[in-house]
Amino acid sequence: MNNNENKLIPASTVLIIRNGKTGIEVFMVVRHHEIDFASGALVFPGGKVDRNDYDEKLKNLSYIDEESESENLPFKIAAIRESFEEANVLFANENTSNSIVSINRLKNLNKWREKFNNNTTSMLEFASGEDLSFSTKSLIPFAHWITPEKMPKRFDTRFYIAEAPIDHEGEHDGSESVDSIWISPQQALEDCYSRKRTIIFPTRLNLEKLSKSSSVEEALESARNSKIVTVTPSISKIKGEAFLSIPENAGYGIIKEPLKNL
Numbered sequence: 001m002n003n004n005e006n007k008l009i010p011a012s013t014v015l016i017i018r019n020g021k022t023g024i025e026v027f028m029v030v031r032h033h034e035i036d037f038a039s040g041a042l043v044f045p046g047g048k049v050d051r052n053d054y055d056e057k058l059k060n061l062s063y064i065d066e067e068s069e070s071e072n073l074p075f076k077i078a079a080i081r082e083s084f085e086e087a088n089v090l091f092a093n094e095n096t097s098n099s100i101v102s103i104n105r106l107k108n109l110n111k112w113r114e115k116f117n118n119n120t121t122s123m124l125e126f127a128s129g130e131d132l133s134f135s136t137k138s139l140i141p142f143a144h145w146i147t148p149e150k151m152p153k154r155f156d157t158r159f160y161i162a163e164a165p166i167d168h169e170g171e172h173d174g175s176e177s178v179d180s181i182w183i184s185p186q187q188a189l190e191d192c193y194s195r196k197r198t199i200i201f202p203t204r205l206n207l208e209k210l211s212k213s214s215s216v217e218e219a220l221e222s223a224r225n226s227k228i229v230t231v232t233p234s235i236s237k238i239k240g241e242a243f244l245s246i247p248e249n250a251g252y253g254i255i256k257e258p259l260k261n262l
Contacts, residue, residue: 008146008156012079013046015142015161015206016089016170019216023184026210027087027170030179041198042181042188044206045086046157049078052122061127063093063137075158076136077123084109085116087180088171089164091135092127100135103167117173138162140223143209143251145202146232159206161223163216185211201233201244205252226251235259 016027028042053074062073084090090101090109101109109130115121127134143159164170172180183191185207191197192204199207213219229250236243242259246252 008154010049010075010078011047011155011157012049012075012082013044013157013159014079014083014139015044015159015210016083016087016164017161017210017216017219018164018182020182020184023214024210024216024219025182025184026188026207027089027164027180027182028188029086029172041200041203042191043200043203044159045083045089046079047082047086049074050081050119050122052124053077053081055122055124057124058127058134061124061132062134072141072158073136076139076160077134079139079158079160080134080136081116081123083162085113086173088113088173089168091138091162091165092132093135095131095133100165101132103169106168113173138165140220141228142223143202143206144228144230146230148233148235150235157202161210161219163220201257202231205246205255209252 018025018027027045029045031041031043058077059073062077080091088106088110090106092101093099094101094105112121112126112130116126123134126132139160139162141158142161145155145157145159147154147156170180170182172178188197188199188207189204189211192199192207210219213222229247231246231250231252233244233246236245236256238256244255244257244259246255248254
């Protein structure tokens with residue numbers, strides 16, 4: 001395998017959260033079974049960073065709090081695009097009123113979801129055509145995972161957490177995702193452990209991390225105050241059995257996952 005075949009693929013994913021009747025809920029989608037990564041799994045909305053997400057002009061159409069955020073802007077743009085495309089949740093403001101996109105306005109923007117699905121548009125074209133600015137400040141860094149080197153397909157994935165805009169109920173696209181659900185982290189984990197649902201390792205650990213918070217406010221505050229430690233899982237052997245482990249200071253506790261369980 002050469003370096004080009006094993007190069008890192010930049011990607012973003014978003015934990016879109018809201019306060020439910022019994023506590024925090026997160027929006028998750030079921031991946032189409034023909035998708036080449038995590039097919040059939042329950043996942044957070046997300047995907048690869050598109051080359052158009054790197055357009056320098058997007059800086060003028062985004063809310064950037066700090067200069068250091070500029071280098072991460074393509075990841076946030078991709079996260080916003082994927083949230084809209086896969087989940088019909090849009091982190092954007094109307095330039096005319098500087099207010100978050102309303103539910104009625106969101107309905108009128110539905111045609112753009114199809115364009116993104118067909119790769120026939122860009123975020124710059126979307127924002128310019130609809131007079132929008134992307135609310136990148138709504139997305140708070142939550143985690144950073146890199147696929148181990150020996151894997152055939154490797155991702156450099158930034159996880160973000162964000163409160164769903166008011167009345168944005170979420171809706172899967174019917175293409176890459178075939179179902180969707182608002183679910184508590186605890187319920188999602190129970191469904192995983194009982195094998196009712198398929199949830200891959202990074203998603204499961206980030207659900208466990210989210211489950212430590214009981215409300216949106218607590219989860220966002222925790223993310224703001226946490227240091228992001230890059231996680232690249234490694235394989236080790238203990239008494240002849242292979243385990244997957246991650247850095248102990250990454251915020252997930254001591255993790256030694258038997259490979260046979262994955």
